[in-house]
Amino acid sequence: MADRADTDAGFDVDVAVVGGGPAGCSAGVFTARYGLETVVFDRGSSSLRRCACLENYLGFPCGIDAKRFLKLAQTHAREAGCRIREELVDSVVALAGNGETEGTADGEGFRLEPQGGDPVTARFVIAATKYDGSYLHGLDDDEALFVTEEGADGGVERFDRAYPDDDGRTPVAGLYVAGPLAGSGDQAIIAAGHGATVARTLLRDLRREEGYWDRFARQYDWRRYTKNRDEEWADPERWVELFDETAPEDRDAENVRRLAESYAAERDESYLEAETAARRTERGQRRLAEALDDEVLLEAVDDEAIRERAAELEGGNAQSDADLIDD
Incomplete structure (x- = not known):
């Protein structure tokens, strides 16, 4: 996507994601691919790391061990442009009106305080942890952010999963919540999907600030073949005409x-030539192969070669039988 790294130079990063599991990595992939400078903090406890085998994530027909899956997820986030910081975030503090960060807009931005490393300022925060939302204390009335539940050891405070809406927005401008912390459910594939949804919500809100409206504010990270392109829409002037027809009345022509x-x-x-798509496909396959154990990969290649040779022989025998019948 176009480089949008200068969205707001008053912050260290555009987006800080707290949580490096499926929801956090998925959100980071979408924001980073859009061109927003994104950092992902990953140091908290993870139920997925205690999973013996992840068997219901689409695309892995026989399952995948959770450790390998998380490594692939974070590798994907890095490939998209995210920085991964293996640090626990102690607190997220709103910068609204305190003048602590020169150049930031009044009422915008946050400072994240990691347990050991340097603090980071960000325009947007996506909270994507599962168990603990205590680092969000003070961002709003704590009675709105947290609820107390009765447990075996008495009252237990937890983040109120009803605080964000279904798309991850919260009453605190710039704060979004993704994954199980937002009540999406614990399944990895659901958490990843919700992370993507929340990231797209953030991007839609940002695009509206930039002036886009209606469907033009929605951002699709999608690749198409150039051969399928409608030439009418290859002309930028056709888009200018459409924007003129649908623009709100308060927008000036320029x-x-x-x-x-x-x-x-x-x-x-978003359009790719077939050759470019083929190169990206091959590169993707090679990156997946790098995640496999060499011994398993070699065995799979040998098995595939044996199956292909058997199919060739079977086809040849069938042809020979047909020739005999014709004779």
């Missing part, structure tokens, strides 16, 4: 044109 041209450029970047 602003509408700028947004239309930017949107047309985004669409143009």
